[in-house]
Amino acid sequence: MTVNKLRLTILIYANGYDKKCPNSSQWNFTSKSYGCVDQKIYICLLDGLETNDTKTVYTGRCGPADISKEGSKYILKPDLDQVPCAASQYQPFPFTTDGNSQCIFGKSLCKSSGQILAKNENSSTDASCRCDYRHNYDYVIPPKDPCLCKPAEEDCSCYIRKCENDKIMIADYRCMKRVDTILPEDIKCPIISRIIPPEEADTVYRKRFQPVSGSVTWSTQASVFLIVIVTIYTVTVFSLVLRK
Structure with a gap:
């Protein structure tokens, strides 16, 4: 068997069973194995026709090199x-088929102790994290934006910071008395709501914290109860006066 026939047999075997693309360090070697004229015209991308819920297939071939816009990639x-x-994943700069098969960076998962996902807007930027104030977690090192932290640029570590007995931590990490009435405009950070994490979606959905609606106060129920008592007392006194 000649060297060329042996090489052809190996490539057919690889293409039939190995559904992954070569490492970037092996890209040039693979390009030569395929007989491409130049490294830039060897491409290996997700095969959109062969990939389904049960298998992921990447196809390598000689083809045109191309560049896509940030936040995107190419498939076949x-x-x-x-x-x-x-x-x-996310792609903060244009994607090129020269040496790449998928977007270059992995999204931050925000799963360290006390962390939760704060923002996961699009496929061109990383996800942002924040500390879960609901369980008294605060930042070890305050980030530039107190409402969220960028893991690729900042230390987003959290720790438990206890408030005094008669206080609770609110969304902007201040400790407030439970009986204090807190207006939405007084809270500098969004209240935590459900953000779809990267691993639960096929595309990065544009989800933000829901706007705060109404007053946020721990004394709301007590205030309602007090109003009811005062109303009952007033009606009772008025009835007694009428009887006299």
Whole structure:
């Protein structure tokens, strides 16, 4: 068997069973193995026609090199098709098929102690984290924006900071008395609401914290109860006066 026939057999075997793309360090070698004229015209991308819920298939071939906009990548369908990055990845600069098969960075998961997801807007930026004030977690090192922290740029570690007995921690990490009435405009950070994490979505949905509606106060129920008592007392006194 000649060297060329042996090489062809190996490539057919690899293409039939190995559904992954080569490492960037092996890209040039693989390009030569495929007989491409130049490294820049060897591409290996997700095969949009062969991939389904049960399998993920990448196809390598000689083809045109191309560049997509930030937040996106190319797949084969069978021609180049520009699509958003996977939910767990992001691409802050243009994607190139020269040496890449998927978006370059992985999204931060915000799963360290006390962390929760704060913002996960699009496929061109990383997710942002924040400390869970509901369980008395605060930042070890305050970030530039007190309402969220960027893991790629800042230390987003959290620790438990206890408030005094008669106080609770609110959304902007201040400790407030339970009986104090807190107006929405007085809270500098959004109240925590459900944000879809990267690993639960096929695309990165544009989810923000829901706006605060109404007054946020621990004394609301007590105030309502007091109003009811005063009303009953007033009606009772008025009835007694009428009887006299």
